[in-house]
Amino acid sequence: DAGVIQSPRHEVTEMGQEVTLRCKPISGHNSLFWYRQTMMRGLELLIYFNNNVPIDDSGMPEDRFSAKMPNASFSTLKIQPSEPRDSAVYFCASSLLGYQETQYFGPGTRLLVL
Amino acid sequence: AQTVTQSQPEMSVQEAETVTLSCTYDTSESDYYLFWYKQPPSRQMILVIRQEAYKQQNATENRFSVNFQKAAKSFSLKISDSQLGDAAMYFCAYIGNQFYFGTGTSLTVIP
Numbered sequence: 001d002a003g004v005i006q007s008p009r010h011e012v013t014e015m016g017q018e019v020t021l022r023c024k025p026i027s028g029h030n031s032l033f034w035y036r037q038t039m040m041r042g043l044e045l046l047i048y049f050n051n052n053v054p055i056d057d058s059g060m061p062e063d064r065f066s067a068k069m070p071n072a073s074f075s076t077l078k079i080q081p082s083e084p085r086d087s088a089v090y091f092c093a094s095s096l097l098g099y100q101e102t103q104y105f106g107p108g109t110r111l112l113v114l
Numbered sequence: 115a116q117t118v119t120q121s122q123p124e125m126s127v128q129e130a131e132t133v134t135l136s137c138t139y140d141t142s143e144s145d146y147y148l149f150w151y152k153q154p155p156s157r158q159m160i161l162v163i164r165q166e167a168y169k170q171q172n173a174t175e176n177r178f179s180v181n182f183q184k185a186a187k188s189f190s191l192k193i194s195d196s197q198l199g200d201a202a203m204y205f206c207a208y209i210g211n212q213f214y215f216g217t218g219t220s221l222t223v224i225p
Contacts, residue, residue: 043205043215056212089157099209100147100166105159 002026004106006092012112018080021109024073025094033103034067034077035091043091048099049075082113118208120216127196128224134181135191135219137206146210148182148189153218154202162204165189198223 005024013019025032034046047057052069060067064083069075079086089108095101118139127133139148150162165173165182172180177194193200201223206216 042217045213048213091159093159099213102149102161102164104161105151108157108159110157 004092004094004104006090006106006109008109009107010110010112012114013082014114015083016081017113018078019082019086019111019113021077021079021090021092021111023075023077023092023106025075025092026104027073028096029094029104030072030097031095031099031101031103032069032075033093033095033099034075035093035105036088037091037108038088046077050098079111082111084113087111087113118206118214118216120204120206120219122219123217124220124222126222126224127193127200129196129198131196132192132194133196133221135193135204135206135221137189137191137216139187139189139206139208139214141187141208141210143210146208148180149207149209150178150180150189150191151205151207151215152200152202153205154199159205163191193221196223198225 007022030051032049037043046059047067048055049069067077089110091105091108093103093105095103146167148165152160152162163173163175163178172182179192181190203218203220205218208214
């Protein structure tokens with residue numbers, strides 16, 4: 001199994017630009033999670049999908065952030081417009097069914113907003 | 115509110131020795147799950163061990179074991195026969211109605 005796939009692995013952009021992060025969960029997994037990791041705030045859950053439906057988006061920082069899961073094998077996290085404080089490592093994870101199951105993390109996308 | 119506290123920002127252990135990483139949490143829930151994740155320099159988050167709160171028996175996974183004290187809300191990780199590859203950041207995670215990760219403990223393994 002290829003594991004959770006994230007792209008791009010690194011992204012450098014300028015303030016105000018739109019950024020789209022992509023994630024392909026493990027085949028057969030029904031739950032998908034987006035996390036953000038920073039030195040200041042540690043690892044934070046942004047949003048959680050179950051069967052492609054957003055269940056909990058209370059961690060999404062503000063309206064500039066949006067996430068979609070159009071099908072079971074693909075999800076995007078979009079930041080528009082991006083700001084320097086969005087610089088972080090963004091992880092996608094998936095689990096078989098629900099948040100109680102073991103989550104398998106992707107390699108992360110390191111985002112730098114200048 | 116639920117919180118997770120890892121009181122040891124850094125720990126070190128001699129190769130082949132045993133080390134224990136501490137984690138405490140605060141919750142009013144009775145049903146939840148606890149995890150230890152490892153993040154090596156590659157930044158990939160890897161599951162180390164998982165514990166269901168309703169199970170009294172401590173989880174064990176090869177050289178890794180936990181000491182789960184539900185009443186004390188404590189969930190420590192013991193690494194036996196430490197290896198160089200164990201060097202990483204270790205995160206304790208609480209998953210109930212919400213998700214909380216600790217701030218991590220950086221483990222150094224001394225050859």
